[in-house]
Amino acid sequence: MSWTEITVLVEQAKTGDREAYGELVARFQSSVYAMALSRVRDPLEAQELAQDVFVHAMRKLPQLRDPRCFAGWLRRITARMAINRLTRRGPLFGADTEVLDAVEARTRTAEEQFAVGEAVDQLKEGLAELKPLDRQTLEAFYIRGRSLKQIAREFAVPTGTVKRRLHVARLRLKEVLEGIDPSLAERFATDGAELAAV
Incomplete structure (x- = not known):
C-alpha cells in the first residue's frame, strides 16, 4: 500500500468511514504494537496499549490537519500513552508468588526457536x-528505538531527511531480503517491525 493510498484512507476515515479506518489499523497494527512493546516491555500490556492507541486515534482523527502526517501522529500518540501507562503503573518490583504460579508458562518449541x-x-x-548510512538509519529507528527527532539530531539532518532515508533504506533492505528469503521480505514489507527482534 502506497502513502498516497494511506492518505486517501485517512481522509475517508476522518469522515467516519469505519472500513477505511479498519484498513489503517491493519496497516499500522504491527508497528504500533512493536513500539508499545519496546516501551512497556510486556506483550499483553503492549497489546492492550496498541488497542487503546487505535481507539484514541479514531476519536481524535478529525483533529489531524495533514493526513500525510498520520504515521508520525500515531507514533506520538503511542509514545504519550505508553508514558502515561508507565507513570500510572509505577515501578514493578515483583509479583505475588500465587499470581506467578497461576500463570501458564509458554516457551518456544525447538522448531520455533530455530525459526x-x-x-x-x-x-x-x-x-x-x-550501505552504512542505510544500516545505521534502520538500526537507530527499529533496533535502538530512536525517534525521528533523535535520529535527526544524531545525524545532524532535518527530520524530513530521516523519513526519506528510512523509506529508502527499508526498500533497499526489502530487495536484499528477497534474495535471501522472500517470505521474510514480505513480513518485513508490511511495516518493518521484524527488525525489532534483531
Whole structure:
C-alpha cells in the first residue's frame, strides 16, 4: 500500500468511514504494537496499549490537519500513552508468588526457536549488505528505538531527511531480503517491525 493510498484512507476515515479506518489499523497494527512493546516491555500490556492507541486515534482523527502526517501522529500518540501507562503503573518490583504460579508458562518449541534465530540471522545478513548510512538509519529507528527527532539530531539532518532515508533504506533492505528469503521480505514489507527482534 502506497502513502498516497494511506492518505486517501485517512481522509475517508476522518469522515467516519469505519472500513477505511479498519484498513489503517491493519496497516499500522504491527508497528504500533512493536513500539508499545519496546516501551512497556510486556506483550499483553503492549497489546492492550496498541488497542487503546487505535481507539484514541479514531476519536481524535478529525483533529489531524495533514493526513500525510498520520504515521508520525500515531507514533506520538503511542509514545504519550505508553508514558502515561508507565507513570500510572509505577515501578514493578515483583509479583505475588500465587499470581506467578497461576500463570501458564509458554516457551518456544525447538522448531520455533530455530525459526526465530534463522530469521534474525537473515535480517542481520541483510543489514550487513546495506550501505552504512542505510544500516545505521534502520538500526537507530527499529533496533535502538530512536525517534525521528533523535535520529535527526544524531545525524545532524532535518527530520524530513530521516523519513526519506528510512523509506529508502527499508526498500533497499526489502530487495536484499528477497534474495535471501522472500517470505521474510514480505513480513518485513508490511511495516518493518521484524527488525525489532534483531
